[in-house]
Amino acid sequence: MNDESKTPKVKMAGKGVEVFYGAKQAINGIDLEVYERQVTALIGPSGCGKSTYLRCLNRMNDTIDICKVKGLLTLDGEDIYDPNIDVVELRARVGMVFQKPNPFPKSIYENITYGPRIHGLAKSKADLDVIVEKSLRGAGLWEEVKDRLLEPGTGLSGGQQQRLCIARAIAVQPEVILMDEPCSALDPIATAIVEELIGELREQYTIVIVTHSMQQAARVSQRTAMFHLGDLVEVDDTETIFTNPSEKRTQDYITGRFG
Amino acid sequence: MSLSAIILVVVVLGVIGWFVGVSRSKSLVAGNVSQLHSRPTYYGSYIFVWAVLPAIFVAAIWSIVSPIYVDNQVRGHLPAEVLSQEQAQQNLSMNIVQSIARGLNTLSSENRPADDVTIEDLKPILAEQGVAIAGSGETYMITSARQMNSMTRSSETMRAVVVIALSLIGFVLAYMQITAKLRARNKVEGVVTGALIVASSIAILTTVGIVFSMLSETTRFFSSVPMTDFFFGVVWDPRFANASDPNAAGQFGLIPLLAGTLYIAFVAMLVAVPVGLFSAIYMAEYAGPKLRSVAKPLLEVLAGIPTIVYGFFALVTVGPFLRDLSAQISGIVSDGGSSFIQAQSVLTAGFVMGIMLIPFVSSLSDDIITQVPGSMRDGSLGLGATRSETVRKVILPAALPGVVGALLLTASRAIGETMIVVLAAGVAARLTINPFEPMTTVTVKIVSQLTGDLEFNSPQTLVAFALGLTLFFITLALNVYALYIVRKYREQYE
Ligand SMILES: Nc1ncnc2c1ncn2[C@@H]1O[C@H](COP(=O)(O)OP(=O)(O)OP(=O)(O)O)[C@@H](O)[C@H]1O
Ligand SMILES: [Mg+2]
Numbered sequence: 001m002n003d004e005s006k007t008p009k010v011k012m013a014g015k016g017v018e019v020f021y022g023a024k025q026a027i028n029g030i031d032l033e034v035y036e037r038q039v040t041a042l043i044g045p046s047g048c049g050k051s052t053y054l055r056c057l058n059r060m061n062d063t064i065d066i067c068k069v070k071g072l073l074t075l076d077g078e079d080i081y082d083p084n085i086d087v088v089e090l091r092a093r094v095g096m097v098f099q100k101p102n103p104f105p106k107s108i109y110e111n112i113t114y115g116p117r118i119h120g121l122a123k124s125k126a127d128l129d130v131i132v133e134k135s136l137r138g139a140g141l142w143e144e145v146k147d148r149l150l151e152p153g154t155g156l157s158g159g160q161q162q163r164l165c166i167a168r169a170i171a172v173q174p175e176v177i178l179m180d181e182p183c184s185a186l187d188p189i190a191t192a193i194v195e196e197l198i199g200e201l202r203e204q205y206t207i208v209i210v211t212h213s214m215q216q217a218a219r220v221s222q223r224t225a226m227f228h229l230g231d232l233v234e235v236d237d238t239e240t241i242f243t244n245p246s247e248k249r250t251q252d253y254i255t256g257r258f259g
Numbered sequence: 260m261s262l263s264a265i266i267l268v269v270v271v272l273g274v275i276g277w278f279v280g281v282s283r284s285k286s287l288v289a290g291n292v293s294q295l296h297s298r299p300t301y302y303g304s305y306i307f308v309w310a311v312l313p314a315i316f317v318a319a320i321w322s323i324v325s326p327i328y329v330d331n332q333v334r335g336h337l338p339a340e341v342l343s344q345e346q347a348q349q350n351l352s353m354n355i356v357q358s359i360a361r362g363l364n365t366l367s368s369e370n371r372p373a374d375d376v377t378i379e380d381l382k383p384i385l386a387e388q389g390v391a392i393a394g395s396g397e398t399y400m401i402t403s404a405r406q407m408n409s410m411t412r413s414s415e416t417m418r419a420v421v422v423i424a425l426s427l428i429g430f431v432l433a434y435m436q437i438t439a440k441l442r443a444r445n446k447v448e449g450v451v452t453g454a455l456i457v458a459s460s461i462a463i464l465t466t467v468g469i470v471f472s473m474l475s476e477t478t479r480f481f482s483s484v485p486m487t488d489f490f491f492g493v494v495w496d497p498r499f500a501n502a503s504d505p506n507a508a509g510q511f512g513l514i515p516l517l518a519g520t521l522y523i524a525f526v527a528m529l530v531a532v533p534v535g536l537f538s539a540i541y542m543a544e545y546a547g548p549k550l551r552s553v554a555k556p557l558l559e560v561l562a563g564i565p566t567i568v569y570g571f572f573a574l575v576t577v578g579p580f581l582r583d584l585s586a587q588i589s590g591i592v593s594d595g596g597s598s599f600i601q602a603q604s605v606l607t608a609g610f611v612m613g614i615m616l617i618p619f620v621s622s623l624s625d626d627i628i629t630q631v632p633g634s635m636r637d638g639s640l641g642l643g644a645t646r647s648e649t650v651r652k653v654i655l656p657a658a659l660p661g662v663v664g665a666l667l668l669t670a671s672r673a674i675g676e677t678m679i680v681v682l683a684a685g686v687a688a689r690l691t692i693n694p695f696e697p698m699t700t701v702t703v704k705i706v707s708q709l710t711g712d713l714e715f716n717s718p719q720t721l722v723a724f725a726l727g728l729t730l731f732f733i734t735l736a737l738n739v740y741a742l743y744i745v746r747k748y749r750e751q752y753e
Contacts, residue, residue, distance in 0.1 A: 063640060065547055092643030102634035105657050114652065115642040165638070172642055 011036040011176060011206040012057055012094075017071035019052050019061065026052045028230045029071065034176070034223075039198060039207045041217035041238065044227030045253065050210045053227070054178050057208065058094035059087050075176070092119055095174035099181040101161035103153035103168070108145050111153040111164055112136065115172035131171050139167035140197050159190025166197065170205070177201065179209040183216065195220050214254050218242050226250045260419035262322055269314045269426045276306035276430045280437060288439050297444035305443040308450050309433035314426035318418065325414045333407045338399050347716075355396050359404035360411075362390035376401065473728045480721035484511050489725060495688035497708065497719045511722050513729065515690040519605070519698035520730075523684060524673035526609020526694060527616055531673075532666060534613075535620025542621065543628040544650050555625070562618035566678040573611040573683030578602040581610075585695070600695040608684035609694070612676055616669050623665035624658070631657045660744050667741035671734040677702035701726050 012034040019027040027049045034040045034057075042050040052061070059080065061067040073080050080090055092115070103111050112132045113122070122128045132149065136142040141163045145156070153164050162182060169177055179198075183191040198220045201207060211217050217224050218238060225235040226247070234247045245251050284302035288294040295302070334342075334353060341352055362385035363371070372381055378398045385392055437443075481489070492512025542555055579602055586598035600606060631654050639649040655662070677700070685697035686707055708723040715721060 058641065060637065060641060063637070088643050088645050090643075091641060095643075096637075096641035098634060098637060098641070100634060102632070102638040104635060104638065104653055114639070114644075118642070118644050118648050118652070168638075168642065 008035040008038060010034070011076065012208075013072075013074050014053070014056070015072040015074075017053070017056060017069070017073060019049070019056060019070075020068045021064070022066040026230055027056075030232045032225055032232055032235060034206060034208055036206050037202060037204070038223060039202050039209060039221040041221035041224045042208065042210045042227060043212070043214070043217050043224060043253070044233070046212075048227040049230045050227050051180050054180055054208060054210055057176070057178055058091050058096055060091075060096060062087065092172050093174055094176040094178060095169035095172055097162070097165050097169050097177065097179045097182050100185050101158055101165050103156070103161050103164050105152060105154050107150045108136075108153045108156070108164060109149040111168050112171045115168060119172060121173070135167040135171040138170050138201070139163045140193060140200075141167055157190075159186045159193060162186060162190070162194060163197065166194070166201075170201070174205065176206040176208065179207065181210050181212060184212065191216070214242070226253065228253070260415060262318065262418075265318055265419050265422050266315065268423055269311055269318070272423075272426045272430060273307040273311035276310040276433070277303035279430075279434065280304070280306035283434065283437050284439075284443075287437065295439050296442050297447075301443035301447050302437050302441070304447045305437070305441070306430060306433040308447065309429035310426050311429075312450070313429050314422045317425055318422045321414075321418045321422070325411070325418065329407055329410045329414065332410060333403050336406060337403060341399075351395070352400065355393050356400045356403045356407060358390060358392060359385070359396070359400055360407045362388055362392070363401075363404055363408060365390065470728070470731065473724045473731070476715065476721055476724035477728045479716075480718055480725045483718045484722070489513050489722075493690055495704070497722060509719060511718065511725075513701075513726070515688045516699065516701045516704050516726070517729075518690055519680075519684070519688070520674055520700040520702075522605055522692075522694070522698060523609045523612065523680060523700060524670060524676075526605060527612035527673045527676075528666070528670060530610055530613025531616035531620050531669065535617045535669075536624055536662070538617070539621040539624035539628055540650055540655075543625050544646060544654065555622075559618050559622055561615070562622070564615070566615060566676060567682075569611050569615050570678045570682035573607050573679060577611055578604070578607045578683060581607055601697060603683060603685040603697045605684055605694040605696065605698050608680050611683055612673055612679050615676070615679065616673060619669045619672060620665065623668065624662050627658045627661035627665060628654060630661070660747055664741040664745035667737050667744070671737040671741075674700075674734055674737070675702060675730065676700075677706060681706070701730050705730075 010033045014030055014032045017027055017030045017032075018025065030053065032053070042054065044050055055061045056069055056073055057080075061069055069081060075090070075094065079085070104114065106114070109132055112135050113128050116122045116128065116131050122131055133142060133146075136145060141160060144160060145164075153161065156164060162185070166177075166182070183194050186194065195216060198207060198209065209217075209221065221238045223235065224238045224241040226233040226241065226245075226249070228249055233249050234241070234245065236245075241250060242254060245254070280303035281299045284295055284299045285292065292299060330353065333356065334349070337349075337352070341349065344352075359381070362381075365388045366372075366384070370384070372384060378392070378396045378401060381401060382392050382396065489511050490513055492510055493514045494510045494512045495515045497509040497511055538558065542551055542558075546554060581600045581604070582598045582602045585600035589597060589599055635653050635657060636649055639653045640646075644652070680700045680703050684699060686699050686703055687697050688699050688704065689697065691698060705723045705726050708720055708726075
């Protein structure tokens with residue numbers, strides 16, 4: 001980290017980020033940087049504010065009435081909470097995959113084309129077909145569903161649905177993908193597939209992932225941020241965090257002594 | 260012994276049985292309750308159930324059957340010339356017998372009339388008690404009334420004996436069955452299930468009963484008016500027999516009424532659906548919690564306003580307003596123009612009915628829209644869709660079957676509405692496609708055919724049942740279809 005030349009470009013950054021739900025403070029001033037084309041894992045015990053922080057990054061917190069965000073959050077150096085920013089465009093650039101697979105009750109094809117259509121990314125049906133195939137291939141789902149694109153997305157298995165949601169997210173060609181416990185509803189095999197997928201996605205996208213699985217964080221991420229009670233305990237290279245953390249709380253958490 | 264006294268005794272027996280059962284079960288295991296199959300209260304309930312349910316059941320059956328039996332017996336003993344009369348005439352006589360019997364019962368024993376009292380002497384006595392006897396009363400009826408009273412009395416005595424005995428038998432039998440191994444809990448559970456089944460069957464049987472009661476009158480109607488004349492007739496003119504020409508048959512064409520019903524309902528839906536749906540979308544997707552908590556109940560107040568009040572509104576406000584408005588509009592085109600919208604019109608009724616229906620549409624659709632899982636919203640917003648895109652492309656398609664179901668339910672309300680139509684569209688049965696003219700509906704005609712002092716034997720009144728049954732089947736079909744759609748929709752997110 002100290003070696004400046006090896007440090008990749010900062011994609012998203014938070015400075016003194018505070019989040020309130022009504023009067024209750026959920027995040028108490030956090031500075032956290034996310035580097036381009038890296039997977040950053042957010043870990044920490046339940047209720048510590050991982051999802052809350054993640055949802056700040058594409059302003060999904062705006063949909064919760066009582067939620068107020070303070071501090072500075074930037075994407076490529078631009079303040080994303082600036083009143084002049086277009087939230088819709090921000091969310092197109094910072095996509096999100098949720099904990100529970102949530103395909104729309106539409107066909108697989110329409111699930112993928114939903115985003116490109118509303119953003120006008122395709123001019124013709126042929127363009128859409130290309131996007132669908134590319135996204136499904138990107139999510140490693142193409143071979144499984146190429147013959148049933150017109151069947152409902154809700155008819156897929158849980159793991160396939162989650163990959164459909166990832167495909168749906170990358171169809172919009174975002175720069176950052178946020179994933180909130182994307183594997184918590186999946187079995188080990190589906191989890192392995194999604195993890196492998198995350199490894200491949202890293203080549204093109206910046207990824208922030210919330211996970212409760214230490215192994216998963218260790219396997220997929222390059223950097224890991226440890227949260228506790230709304231504070232950022234520490235953030236470092238994943239290897240450092242798991243082998244030689246500087247904070248005792250991190251040590252205790254990853255060895256399973258609390259949380 | 261009156262029925263309520265019997266029931267009281269039975270219930271008291273049951274309560275005693277409950278305590279007996281509890282203490283019996285405890286003493287069986289010497290207070291060591293864990294050795295019992297069920298908790299002691301279940302043994303109590305077991306005795307209660309056996310002491311109460313069979314007894315009440317028999318009491319109910321007895322109370323229903325006994326008057327019918329007594330009536331038949333008394334009827335059988337009427338003088339031969341009465342028995343040879345027509346059924347309707349006989350029923351009339353029996354009614355008088357019944358009121359004499361009731362009157363005699365109200366007299367205290369000292370001023371009970373002598374056995375050979377005549378009807379002329381009895382009438383003033385009963386009149387003093389507030390029981391009026393019709394002019395056609397005759398002396399033989401007093402005998403019949405006495406017979407009726409004595410049979411009823413002995414039936415009631417027997418009922419008391421049988422029911423209380425049954426309760427005691429149930430009590431004792433249940434008591435004897437109590438052992439530590441008795442699965443009282445499961446048996447009581449069975450009774451609970453049974454009770455629930457009975458409750459729901461009552462609801463269903465009532466519906467069936469309503470249909471059958473209408474069905475019998477309807478068949479009587481169709482015996483005097485051919486079905487094709489009713490269903491395909493385009494003229495509604497049910498002249499009453501006592502009008503100037505007593506032989507006038509009257510025409511009972513359903514079409515003008517049905518057309519009016521559907522037309523007005525259609526106009527109403529035209530108003531209610533967009534407004535209701537949009538306000539539902541606003542309430543569910545846009546309004547903040549504060550606004551929602553105020554606006555939603557306010558909107559639903561509309562649903563609580565009695566429809567007759569909407570009728571006033573149509574009559575004194577909307578109707579005249581539309582009429583004057585149309586006069587002004589035609590005044591622009593040609594001076595001295597006449598109003599082309601009449602004060603009572605399909606438009607007025609439909610418009611006001613539409614306002615009445617707004618809260619139904621909006622609150623049903625609101626419920627359905629909020630039922631669409633939040634993850635759908637998040638998914639769409641997370642892809643960068645705007646709110647209205649999310650509503651249009653994700654929420655509404657997902658909620659559509661449910662919304663359609665809600666709309667069908669609302670439509671069946673529109674079809675059944677009466678008061679607004681009477682005041683806003685009039686009572687003239689006409690066949691027209693001009694929404695600015697009066698028309699009327701099936702329900703309005705049912706009311707007008709049945710108001711006044713009537714006997715249910717002329718087609719003029721019986722037609723009401725045919726109309727009612729037709730309406731019932733139309734709304735039933737709508738409701739069934741709506742439920743079918745709503746159910747299909749429910750399966751989507753399982
Ligand atoms: N919509 C909300 N309204 C009110 N409080 C909320 C809301 N969402 C989260 N919180 C609170 O904010 C704090 C952080 O929640 P958050 O969901 O970010 O935790 P988390 O780290 O994601 O936990 P988990 O690992 O269980 O998902 C918690 O104390 C939680 O109770
Ligand atoms: Mg979370």
